[in-house]
Amino acid sequence: RAARYSSTGTSQLNSVTEQDIEYFSKILPKTSIISTLAPISSPSDELNSFNSDWMGRFHGRSTTVLKPKTTRQVSEILKWCNERRIGVVPQGGNTGLVGGSVPVHDEVIISLSNMNNVRNYDPVSGVLVADAGCILQSLTDYVAPHNHIMPIDLGAKGSCHIGGNVATNAGGLRLLRYGSLHGSVLGLEVVLPDGSILDQLTTLRKDNTGYDLKQLFIGAEGTLGVITGVSILTPPQPQASNNVILSLPSFDNVLPLYQTVKRQLSEILSAFEFIDRTAYNLAVKHGQGRALPESETVGAECFILVETSGGRREHDSEKLLDLLESLLGADKPLINSGVLSQSPAEFSSLWALREGVTEAVSKEGKAYKYDISVPLASFKQVVDDTREHLRSKGLLHDKAVKYVLGYGHVGDGNLHLNIVADAYLPEITDALEPYIYEVVASHRGSISAEHGIGAMKTHALHYSKSDVSIELMKKIKAVFDPKGIMNPGKVLE
Ligand code: FAD
Incomplete structure (x- = not known):
């Protein structure tokens, strides 16, 4: 033994x-x-x-x-x-x-x-209670006829489970509008390591009765117990959704564009997603969505996908068209052009260009993925500096690193920095770490904005958490799991 x-x-x-x-x-x-x-x-x-x-x-x-x-x-x-x-x-x-x-x-x-059954759904309150093993897409399909949507959406929706989403506190594409799972999860059923069942599967929206224990399991990555049931608030389906991809001549325009878009679209803005040129090219190369007409991409350094979700189609379309008009008509336009979806198929195709980047990267090679929070203004600098850093180490060539790219949830300050190589090689890892973590720490950012720590970043936790925080995390772990059986080697070293 x-x-x-x-x-x-x-x-x-x-x-x-x-x-x-x-x-x-x-x-x-x-x-x-x-x-x-x-x-x-x-x-x-x-x-x-x-x-x-x-x-x-x-x-x-x-x-x-x-x-x-x-x-x-x-x-x-x-x-x-x-x-x-x-x-x-x-x-x-x-x-x-x-x-x-x-x-x-x-x-x-x-x-x-x-464990993949819906336990209960109340279309009036929008509260869904489901087994943890329900696939996110199947829950989306389940609530759709009731004119509701899931508060979370991500590229892996066809495979990931709601329990996995909660365990990783997944962010995804709707966080800008609906906030994090810490807000939309109302209750959890969790089996603790000793077999006892913590039944907090409440459907109440308000419940200030002492410590909110469920929050500890949201983002615990399976280190404290097994989530078996989830109670979650589903928002009403927006009556009208629209999207547009804007091509930008320079990354420097992203920040002012975000400010303008927020101001002009205000309550109907539901996503503001960034893909740099390399990420766009890879998405197109690997058939994720339909390529934009070439005339729309010439001279574009990066792209922004803007989504609106609102209550009245005419009102929302008017706002979006006004936005495009004012952007293109400005003395110094922030964008080169915009491609507006005209049908549900085009809406999905534009989204696929953004959502499909993760998939495209995995088809291109082996990806070193850094899911970081840094100030928005530094997104491009971080990508460029990383590329130069790898070049200076002699690692930017066909046999080692092929691409360094960035995409992500600008609205949430979350950059996905990906380094695509032919194979996972120790010399690449050594060049990237702790380099990237030090860059993040210098910005007081997060080494993991939404993917978690897992087995990959246990050694780097201290770049984002103080010693006092880590000690407290260890004490909490010991309370729930004194024998250390739950997901060993993850989150905490
Ligand atoms: P798994 O991968 O099976 O598990 C993830 C972690 O949760 C593990 O530590 C596991 O032990 C734990 N866990 C799983 N289920 C339970 C449970 N029932 N109880 C306790 N612990 C459990 N993430 C984002 O945040 N935003 C994105 O936009 C995003 N996009 C993605 C796109 C693609 C194409 C892919 C492949 C992944 C993406 N992810 C994204 C990563 C994201 O973390 C996962 O897709 C998802 O949340 C994990 O769910 P899962 O069911 O696959 O969990």
């Missing part, structure tokens, strides 16, 4: 044994257990997709995946794992971008994919 030091530094963790599988077989049907250990013996390639992350960068060695269907089953599994000191990794859609959803060693994986 292998034993190791766990991430909390306080305990030893054990590997799953045949006796453990026998016990799990009493709780779950055999079809809900994938294991290479007797008496189950699944082929090991069935485990591969659970052991590898979306980027193909992190690989675990778990022998066992469990797919519970009920909260009670999760509770029994955790109680057993806690008593046996077996590490546990909760896994949703496995779309996380910081290696949090796959084991560091051979922890057991609890996949929430079989």
Whole structure:
């Protein structure tokens, strides 16, 4: 039996044994257990997709995946794992971008994919209560006939789970309008490492009765417990949505453009997203959305996607057209041109150019992803400086780094800095880290604006959190998970 030091530094963790599988077989049907250990013996390639992350960068060695269907089953599994000191990794859609959803060693994986029922929906209040394993897109489809939308939207919506979204406190494309999940999640049901069930699945909007414990699990990346149910406020569907892609001759125009757009569109502005020229070119190259007419992109250094969501189509269109007119008619125009969607298909296609960048980057090569918060004015500088830094190290060529690009949620001050290479190479990592973290710290920014810490950034947490904060985080972890079984090696070293 292998034993190791766990991430909390306080305990030893054990590997799953045949006796453990026998016990799990009493709780779950055999079809809900994938294991290479007797008496189950699944082929090991069935485990591969659970052991590898979306980027193909992190690989675990778990022998066992469990797919519970009920909260009670999760509770029994955790109680057993806690008593046996077996590490546990909760896994949703496995779309996380910081290696949090796959084991560091051979922890057991609890996949929430079989917990995928809507428990309750109230179309009057818009409160949705769902199992944590519901796919975000399926929840979007569920509330659509009731004229509501999910308060969160992101490129991975076809695979990611609402539980995974909550566990990572995912931001995404609607944060500018609907705020973070810390606001829209009303309640959670969480199974704690000792198997006890924390039932805070309230649908109340107001409840000031002491500490708001659910907030601790939002963004905890599975290190404190397994989220099994989510109660979330869904906003009414906007009556009219529109979007436009603006091409800018210079990045310097982004800030004044943002100010102008905010002022002119005010309450109907729902997204203000940035893609630099390289990101745009890659999205087009890999078929994400339809390329803009060439005449609209000549001389563009970057692009901004503006979305409006409002109550009356004519009113919103008028506002958007007025905006375009005033932008193009200015003495010194901030934009070269704007492509306005004219149909639902064009609306989706313009969005795909922005949403598809993540996918396009992954098709182009191996991506070093830095999801940082820095002042908006520094976005371009950070991308350019990183490119020059890699050039100065002799790493900017076909055999090493192919592209350095930036895109992201300007409205939220969140830049996705991506470095695309042919392969993950130690010399590239060494050139990027701690370089990028130091740049972020010099701006008092965040080393992880929305993707989390996972396994990728545990060593860099101190660039964004003080010693006092980290010590408190460790104490909180010890309260919930004294044996350190929950997602070891993630968030805290
Ligand atoms: P997983 O990847 O399975 O897990 C992520 C973390 O949460 C892990 O630490 C895991 O242990 C934990 N976890 C999962 N489920 C549970 C649970 N039920 N209980 C406890 N812990 C759990 N993120 C953004 O914030 N904004 C974006 O715009 C965005 N766009 C993306 C676009 C693409 C194409 C991709 C691939 C990813 C994107 N992401 C984005 C990353 C984002 O974190 C995830 O897509 C999503 O929130 C993770 O959900 P998941 O179900 O896949 O979780």
